[in-house]
Amino acid sequence: MTASHAGEQSARWLSNTFRIDPSISSITLLIERETATTPVVLIRPDGSKYYYQDHPDNVSWAATANRDVITLWQPEPGPWQATGKINQHRGISLLSVFEVQLAPLPERIFQHEVFKLDAELRHQDTRLDANYYLKDLSLRAQLIKPDKDETSAFAPVPLVIGDFADDGTGLDAYPSDGKLTAEVLVDTLPGEYLFQAQISNRVLARTHEQPVLVYPMPVTLGFSTPDANGKWQMKVTATSDLLPDSLVVTGELTTPDRQSMAVSGTGANIRLPDAVDPGNYYWQGRAFATTREGREVQLNLMEQVIRVSPPVSVATAEIPPAKSGFSMIHLLAGITLLTVLLAAAWFLRKKIIGRRKNTPEQQS
Numbered sequence: 001m002t003a004s005h006a007g008e009q010s011a012r013w014l015s016n017t018f019r020i021d022p023s024i025s026s027i028t029l030l031i032e033r034e035t036a037t038t039p040v041v042l043i044r045p046d047g048s049k050y051y052y053q054d055h056p057d058n059v060s061w062a063a064t065a066n067r068d069v070i071t072l073w074q075p076e077p078g079p080w081q082a083t084g085k086i087n088q089h090r091g092i093s094l095l096s097v098f099e100v101q102l103a104p105l106p107e108r109i110f111q112h113e114v115f116k117l118d119a120e121l122r123h124q125d126t127r128l129d130a131n132y133y134l135k136d137l138s139l140r141a142q143l144i145k146p147d148k149d150e151t152s153a154f155a156p157v158p159l160v161i162g163d164f165a166d167d168g169t170g171l172d173a174y175p176s177d178g179k180l181t182a183e184v185l186v187d188t189l190p191g192e193y194l195f196q197a198q199i200s201n202r203v204l205a206r207t208h209e210q211p212v213l214v215y216p217m218p219v220t221l222g223f224s225t226p227d228a229n230g231k232w233q234m235k236v237t238a239t240s241d242l243l244p245d246s247l248v249v250t251g252e253l254t255t256p257d258r259q260s261m262a263v264s265g266t267g268a269n270i271r272l273p274d275a276v277d278p279g280n281y282y283w284q285g286r287a288f289a290t291t292r293e294g295r296e297v298q299l300n301l302m303e304q305v306i307r308v309s310p311p312v313s314v315a316t317a318e319i320p321p322a323k324s325g326f327s328m329i330h331l332l333a334g335i336t337l338l339t340v341l342l343a344a345a346w347f348l349r350k351k352i353i354g355r356r357k358n359t360p361e362q363q364s
Contacts, residue, residue: 016086018094022077031068031082032090039063040086042070045078100139102197102208106295110241111217114286114298115184116171117141119164119197119208127178139164141184143193143212158196159188185300190216218242219287219299223272223306230274234283237268242289242297244268251285251301256308278310 020027031040039052039061050056050070052063058073066087082092102119109115119139120127142158162184168175171183191214198207219242222235238247250264253272256279263272263285275281284303290296 016083016092017079017081018092019079020072020075020077024075024077026071026073027075028095029068029070029072029082030093030095031070031084032087032092033066033068034085034087035066037066037085039068040082040084043081043083045076045080100197100208104210105195105212107211108213108215109186110215110297110299111186111188111190112300112302113186114300115162115186117162117164117182117184117197119180119182120178121180139180139182139197141182141195141197143186143188143195143214145191145193161185161187164197186214187300188214190214215241217299219247219289219301221283221301221304223283223304226275226308230276232272232275234263234265234270234272235268236270236287238289241291243292246288246290248288249285249301250288251283254282256280275308278308281306281308 029042033040042050042055044050050059050061052061052068055061060071062069086092099122100119101122102117105115105117140160141162141164142160144158162182164180164182165172170181172181173179193212193214195210195212196207197209216239218239220237222237224233224235226232234249236247236249238244248264248266249270250262252260253263254260255273256277261273263270263283265271282303282305283301285301287299287301288296289299
């Protein structure tokens with residue numbers, strides 16, 4: 001049987017032998033084994049063997065407890081054979097033409113923007129069965145900063161911003177429908193990047209790439225000082241990239257005693273639950289808005305800590321002037337008292353001197 005570009009074939013024939021014709025430039029073998037068995041041995045048309053632990057660079061090989069996924073680039077034409085404990089019902093599937101399909105990102109995205117992305121692995125017009133082809137494999141979304149230093153010996157390290165899943169959890173609508181979904185958070189500095197979605201173990205060697213520009217976060221938050229009754233607000237500022245009337249903020253405020261309260265609102269000032277206790281308040285949430293180009297965006301608002309100090313009473317605020325007046329009065333009183341004492345001492349001394357002059361001893 002011949003593996004062709006037309007589609008997939010299942011090999012359940014004698015000795016698990018299949019033929020690759022000269023037109024094939026690459027092909028992937030999906031080999032189902034009995035549970036908890038060792039990887040197969042792949043025999044080339046010339047009789048030489050490929051092993052899971054020993055194969056050339058033009059072969060990628062991933063193995064699980066019951067499956068081998070092998071990709072051959074520029075394979076030798078002719079009859080090939082796989083030997084091992086191969087499942088009699090699923091056997092070997094050959095796939096020659098497939099690709100990752102992903103809706104393109106906007107060319108202009110924002111720092112801390114959140115996306116829902118859907119990806120599919122397709123063979124021509126057919127979405128592939130995730131249970132069979134993608135089990136134990138995963139698609140990963142990442143950003144790569146272009147390396148402008150051509151003399152550098154180190155390649156840029158990709159920044160992983162999301163993982164795709166087909167398990168019906170999170171943003172994924174239906175499990176095992178072949179449509180993989182990821183929530184992507186652009187948590188990076190503004191600048192020029194290459195967006196890349198690819199199968200993480202690279203066995204299938206399929207990648208979607210697109211250049212993107214990450215613009216600065218278009219929303220900033222501030223918090224007013226609570227008044228004597230604990231009333232305060234969150235101040236929301238948006239750049240000209242967003243339509244001001246479209247901004248909606250939702251989130252959660254956590255009090256110093258760890259009570260969480262939901263907060264939502266629109267406009268530049270959003271009222272917060274009363275700050276009845278002093279201490280650290282924690283805010284985290286998301287903003288939803290429309291750009292001037294009409295694109296709906298979702299932005300992650302990072303956690304902020306707001307320190308609320310105890311209120312200062314009016315009586316306490318009047319203490320400094322009262323202390324100043326009190327000190328002046330005491331100073332004047334002290335001066336007056338000192339004057340009286342000096343006068344009394346002078347009068348007493350004069351009286352004593354007068355008495356001494358009138359004694360008999362003084363007269364004789």
